[in-house]
Amino acid sequence: MDIGTLTIVGVGLIGGSxxxxxxxxxxxxxxxxxxxxxxxxxxxxxxxxxxxxxxNLTAAVLRAEVTVFCxxxxxxxxxxxxxxxxxxADNLFIDTGSTKALITRTIESAAPTARFxxxxxxAGSEKQGVEHAEADLFENxxxxxxRTASTAPDALEQATRFWQLLGSxxxxxxxxxxxAALAFTSHLPHLLASALAGILPAPLNDLTAxxxxxxxxxxxxxxxxxxxxxxxxxxxxxDALAVLSGRLECLRDCLSTSDWATLHDLLLQAxxxxxxxxx
Amino acid sequence: MDIGTLTIVGVGLIGGSxxxxxxxxxxxxxxxxxxxxxxxxxxxxxxxxxxxxxxNLTAAVLRAEVTVFCxxxxxxxxxxxxxxxxxxADNLFIDTGSTKALITRTIESAAPTARFxxxxxxAGSEKQGVEHAEADLFENxxxxxxRTASTAPDALEQATRFWQLLGSxxxxxxxxxxxAALAFTSHLPHLLASALAGILPAPLNDLTAxxxxxxxxxxxxxxxxxxxxxxxxxxxxxDALAVLSGRLECLRDCLSTSDWATLHDLLLQAxxxxxxxxx
Numbered sequence: 020m021d022i023g024t025l026t027i028v029g030v031g032l033i034g035g036s037x038x039x040x041x042x043x044x045x046x047x048x049x050x051x052x053x054x055x056x057x058x059x060x061x062x063x064x065x066x067x068x069x070x071x072x073x074x075n076l077t078a079a080v081l082r083a084e085v086t087v088f089c090x091x092x093x094x095x096x097x098x099x100x101x102x103x104x105x106x107x108a109d110n111l112f113i114d115t116g117s118t119k120a121l122i123t124r125t126i127e128s129a130a131p132t133a134r135f136x137x138x139x140x141x142a143g144s145e146k147q148g149v150e151h152a153e154a155d156l157f158e159n160x161x162x163x164x165x166r167t168a169s170t171a172p173d174a175l176e177q178a179t180r181f182w183q184l185l186g187s188x189x190x191x192x193x194x195x196x197x198x199a200a201l202a203f204t205s206h207l208p209h210l211l212a213s214a215l216a217g218i219l220p221a222p223l224n225d226l227t228a229x230x231x232x233x234x235x236x237x238x239x240x241x242x243x244x245x246x247x248x249x250x251x252x253x254x255x256x257x258d259a260l261a262v263l264s265g266r267l268e269c270l271r272d273c274l275s276t277s278d279w280a281t282l283h284d285l286l287l288q289a290x291x292x293x294x295x296x297x298x
Numbered sequence: 299m300d301i302g303t304l305t306i307v308g309v310g311l312i313g314g315s316x317x318x319x320x321x322x323x324x325x326x327x328x329x330x331x332x333x334x335x336x337x338x339x340x341x342x343x344x345x346x347x348x349x350x351x352x353x354n355l356t357a358a359v360l361r362a363e364v365t366v367f368c369x370x371x372x373x374x375x376x377x378x379x380x381x382x383x384x385x386x387a388d389n390l391f392i393d394t395g396s397t398k399a400l401i402t403r404t405i406e407s408a409a410p411t412a413r414f415x416x417x418x419x420x421a422g423s424e425k426q427g428v429e430h431a432e433a434d435l436f437e438n439x440x441x442x443x444x445r446t447a448s449t450a451p452d453a454l455e456q457a458t459r460f461w462q463l464l465g466s467x468x469x470x471x472x473x474x475x476x477x478a479a480l481a482f483t484s485h486l487p488h489l490l491a492s493a494l495a496g497i498l499p500a501p502l503n504d505l506t507a508x509x510x511x512x513x514x515x516x517x518x519x520x521x522x523x524x525x526x527x528x529x530x531x532x533x534x535x536x537d538a539l540a541v542l543s544g545r546l547e548c549l550r551d552c553l554s555t556s557d558w559a560t561l562h563d564l565l566l567q568a569x570x571x572x573x574x575x576x577x
Contacts, residue, residue: 141505141506141507142507143507143509144508144509145509160507161504161505161507163505190504190505200502200505201505203497203498203499203502204498204502204505204506204507204510205507205509205510207494208494208509208510208513208514209509210546210549211490211494211513211546212513212568212572213549213564213565213568213569214542214545214546214549214568215486215487215490215542216568216569216571216572217545217564217567217568217571218482218538218541218542218545219482219483219571220482221571223479223482223483224571224574224575225440225469226420226440226442226469226479226480226483227420227483227575228420228421228422228439228440228483228484229423230422230423230424230484230487230488230515230516231483231484231487231575232575232576232577233512233513233515233516234487234490234491234512234513234514234515234516235487235513235568235572235575236509236512236513236572236577237509237512237513238565238568238569238571238572239569239572239573240569241569242562242565242566242569243562245565246558246561246562246565249552249553249558249561250556250558253553253556256553257550257553257554259497260546260549260550260553262497263493263494263497264546266493266496266497267489267490267493267539267543270489270492270493270539271536271539273528274528274532274535274536274539275536277529277532279525279528279529282525282528283521283522283525285492285496286492286517286519286521286524286525287521288496289491289492289493289495289496289514289517290492290495290517290518290519290520290521292495292496292498292500292503292517293491293495293514293515293517293518294518295503296503296506296510296511296514297511298511298515
């Protein structure tokens with residue numbers, strides 16, 4: 020894959036890291052960044068994450084063979100549709116949103132011939148902004164690439180190759196499978212971390228140690244971005260939350276009835292799951 | 299404070315770190331370890347966390363001016379009482395248990411004149427064992443030291459000085475205040491992390507990223523130790539769990555009713571709390 024011009028829409032942590040990785044690995048000859056915040060643009064240019072910036076989405080995508088959208092999940096579909104309406108039919112559009120089903124449905128119903136392939140690199144963090152971007156962010160990480168009945172096989176192959184060239188491994192699944200899985204592995208954890216941080220009585224701030232900080236770390240994520248994610252994946256998150264509530268109910272019953280043998284078994288089963296994930 | 303012989307009962311992560319810190323900082327001339335696992339003893343001796351080991355608790359505490367009990371919370375009170383029954387009246391007994399009220403009540407009711415001062419260094423981790431012990435584990439950390447109506451002022455002062463000499467700062471509170479606070483800052487987070495790890499569907503293991511791993515890290519803690527902690531602090535943990543359940547209910551209502559403005563406010567409030575804690 021040799022991309023003449025790669026356009027990155029939204030040059031933050033993920034977009035900036037794509038720019039740096041694409042540069043270091045020679046994936047694209049020229050990188051164009053579409054970003055409305057002047058300070059991000061200046062930083063991205065200085066850091067070398069992009070070669071050139073633009074405020075004009077359609078002009079910037081017209082110059083590219085491949086455009087990757089790294090904007091909040093509630094902006095991606097409209098941006099892809101705007102791009103698809105002006106670009107040649109063979110342009111490839113990739114996104115990096117944390118939800119996939121609604122974005123994909125919206126794009127496919129309005130622009131059925133657009134070469135769009137959804138993606139989600141599992142490489143984020145509670146940090147944001149191009150100042151945290153890293154050229155090796157995707158190395159040894161997994162990117163989920165989504166396929167539907169409408170996805171063109173060569174577009175899927177091109178998108179898969181793109182992520183692999185950035186250092187990531189790739190798993191292909193449907194947008195709905197992605198959203199159901201991420202409800203458990205990312206969205207529910209965010210909700211829980213937020214709940215736990217949110218109820219901490221202020222006088223206890225000094226009595227938190229590394230355990231509390233680990234458990235609540237992702238609650239520092241951007242509330243706007245996360246509200247959009249929850250709105251997109253509402254049903255799957257509610258399902259995951261119901262499963263969690265059932266488990267919390269079991270744990271509460273153990274405490275209420277002093278059933279320490281069952282509590283021990285539940286803690287042990289969870290420890291085995293956690294141990295298997297590594298540090 | 300110049301301790302001739304310091305006895306450490308239970309030479310794991312905390313006990314081993316106390317030995318290493320006491321050595322490095324010249325807090326005690328000789329350190330005796332009471333530990334039943336031969337492999338821990340061998341490692342602690344080789345690492346220099348203790349100078350000598352013993353399997354005989356009473357013999358070992360008889361040789362010491364200060365004994366620190368770093369055993370599981372359900373063993374501490376009986377060990378302190380056994381020690382107090384044989385030692386001179388001026389021996390100081392310190393513990394490091396994650397719960398304080400039940401341990402303190404048990405000791406004070408059975409041995410009202412024993413010089414016991416409860417303590418809890420907020421410096422643990424999901425790791426266990428002397429192989430993870432560090433001489434600087436307590437540096438820039440907080441140790442809670444507990445005081446009751448029965449605590450001798452000079453014993454409290456001596457215990458406070460002990461922790462400060464190991465590099466820790468000290469906050470004095472009642473055992474009940476400690477347990478109510480730690481229910482929120484440590485025990486409830488453990489329960490939540492365990493619940494979240496416990497419900498992860500096995501096929502999704504590979505789809506977890508750093509957010510899930512952070513949020514569930516402490517679920518790798520020892521189930522036996524944690525069952526004992528929950529048993530000791532049952533009422534306060536149930537209270538904290540009720541507060542959390544109320545918050546989760548609010549978050550669920552936001553999702554159910556698509557009330558994104560309220561969800562955003564709740565996420566923002568929690569983010570501010572988390573941001574204030576630092577990394």
